[in-house]
Amino acid sequence: MDDPSAALPRIAYFSMEIALEDDVPTYSGGLGVLAGDMMRSAADLGVRMVGVTLASRAGYFRQEIVDGHQVEHPASWEPAQRARRLACKVVVTIGTREVWVGGWEYEVSTSCRQTASVPVILLDTDLPENREEDRALTHFLYGQDASYRLRQEIVLGVGGVRMLHALGIPVHKYHLNEGHSALLALELLRERGAAAASGRALELAVEAVRVQCVFTTHTPVEAGHDQYEHQLVEEQLGGLVVATLLRQLGGGARFNLTRLALALCGWVNGVADRHAETSRALFPGYDVHAVTNGVHALTWTSLPMQLVFDHHIPKWCHEPELLVRVLSVPDAEVVAAHAQSRQRLLHTAARYPGGAALQPQRMTLGFARRMTDYKRPGLLFSDLERLRALARRWPLQVLVAGKAHPHDEPGKRHIAKLLEWARQLEGEVPVVFLPDYGVSLARQLVAGVDVWLNTPLPPLEASGTSGMKAALNGVPSLSVLDGWWLEGWEEGVTGWAIGADGDQDAGRHAASLYDKLETAVLPAWHAADGRWAHIMKSAIARNGSYFNSHRMLRRYAAEAYWN
Incomplete structure (x- = not known):
């Protein structure tokens, strides 16, 4: 990155989807469009941010109506035509395998302020070092089954933090746009040597991570939050942290990414006044602020x-x-x-x-x-x-x-x-x-x-x-x-x-x-x-x-x- 202020800390904004351009299918709807508007406002206002998302090479889908019914078609794109390949790669462990994660840099700017731009890192596992099934992990936005979604979230959260470190981008705070990126907080715990911590050592590590993390929740009902069977999570996370810590932070009956984010983020907000009220009732005991959404x-x-x-x-x-x-x-x-x-x-x-x-x-x-x-x-x-x-x-x-x-x-x-x-x-x-x-x-x-x-x-x-x-x-x-x-x-x-x-x-x-x-x-x-x-x-x-x-x-x- 050639920004002369690159050595200054940034806000790292993690989102499963970010709408960058009309015909770049790295979004499915409102969540991604909001994230794109956030990046554009950051460019206009000169806020030091970096976006982190997935390359989503196969996109969401292109809709056609045939005989009165929706038919889905691939919406593929080639990152090399719109973004710059990053020189570094990082590795994450998914299950028993190491998966390499590369990336692309896309610069967000607007005509409102020509002198500023915000980089967005598009994480990509379509690399020759990976097995065929792992190369497709960053292809389909919200595609396939729960296991595929969880593995994507490992790439986003864990791989995203490691990529920022590899690029030498100092981070002041991590902003989690919905629970999809909550696993980044576990990576921050691991970095602090707390992968198997308990007692006071764990309390101190959690408090340090909470100072670093901001969480925006968008879903007003429990069933709408990403949840997984603990067995699947323990199998796929590959020992990032011990199983007892996963259950302690992510919920009892099932591993809930929203509950993980609430436990490890020191500042939490809903996206409207009423939604913050609803979230406080849904998750009692948490201080949920209200920052109503806006558009660019x-x-x-x-x-x-x-x-x-x-x-x-x-x-x-x-x-x-x-x-x-x-x-x-x-x-x-x-x-x-x-x-x-x-x-x-x-x-x-x-x-x-x-x-x-x-x-x-x-x-x-x-x-x-x-x-x-x-x-x-x-x-x-x-x-x-x-x-x-x-x-x-x-x-x-x-x-x-x-x-x-x-x-x-x-x-x-x-x-x-x-x-x-x-x-x-x-x-x-x-x-x-x-x-x-x-x-x-x-x-x-x-x-x-x-x-x-x-x-x-x-x-x-x-x-x-x-x-x-x-x-x-x-x-x-x-x-x-x-x-x-x-x-x-x-x-x-x-x-x-x-x-x-x-x-x-x-x-x-x-x-x-x-x-x-x-x-x-x-x-x-x-x-x-x-x-x-x-x-x-x-x-x-x-x-x-x-x-x-x-x-x-x-x-x-x-x-x-x-x-």
Whole structure:
């Protein structure tokens, strides 16, 4: 690394996935996109960080819709085309074998600040020194079975720490983005000679590691955390630490990576106020702070809207809090910028089945996220007759996107059902499914729809960030009160709430969703009195100015990193 400040300590940010570019498939969804935004804000703000993740040569997957069903295709990439091969290699023990780990360096920079960049290390086991099965360990993001996932986590956590040491990168603190990288804390214990420690010696070693480690948890339910049978963990970890220590730190019945991280990290946070409350209840006895997620403003603001901000709010990309000033920008300029993004999105959607029926005089509702049960993608279609009646009075159209994990059969059924509903509504309510949802498509969707819909089952939405991205583009949210929306919601100002806080009933949520569309959202959009322009600007000023990754990173820096 040629950075003249390379000798200064860095924050080492470990994440199983980091979204680096639109077409570099080292991410599957929100966790990786958040990590990428974190790296971009670090580059903008000059925060000394280094990212550590896996090369994921085979990516997550590319989605195709065939006969109404999701079909997965490989999404391979070649690191040599985007990153620089690192000269050094390290070795980790997995089971009874030594596995060599190489790496690539990718430099993250943004046009907001040309002089700074943040290195991201992409760990790679596809080396001639390794057996065939070990060469594939860093190929598939969240692929195969539990044993494969655990071995990947050994490469990430243990191999990542060793790689940073081999590169001579001094680390001030390690930031674990979710529990996937928790094994790095065991490696730090081992380095301190505590692999078989007990009593006071163990207490001192644990305390020293806790000072070094920061942990962000993203999952609000126990079942969502990575857990393994102790026998598998003891077999695969190859004696990194003694078995009694694994059971003591990782939980009794099963080895839980979140509990390991909680035990070995001195600063822990949830990703929204409500999520921190939920985490404290889930893991009593731990001090869980709340740092609400944010998104990288420059990355997620459309070019037409960027030009408006550049003209009226200089330095907004470096200081997104200045976006509060958008309220003084002429309505017509904000409306025109959104219209350009809207036109581009409708042009893209026209290439897919049903897209030719989309019309600019219809309000466009957007719903895009991972397709899984708790996201409740079918809530909008709970009552097709009422949806038809709404569209007859207030012209409405819907754009939907999202992938189901290859092993998530219920998620795949959600996609098939959405496509069936689209066929049933054809000619009355245009519904278009946009396949292969990723960063590029997401940027078009959050900028081009008119309203962003979010319908998770509370409290399972730890934070959510797609609505934050929409807000930067003047797109208000229509959302269940969960995650970040509990903090960003101002009824009729930044968007609208579906249901009451704490309510989990799907029937009441569906009724509330239709009521809000009928009595508030659709009438405001179709009105010609300027109400909608004020809502758009309020979403930018009140939500876009706050729910950004610059604010998030500044809080981490002040409270968790350099305190």
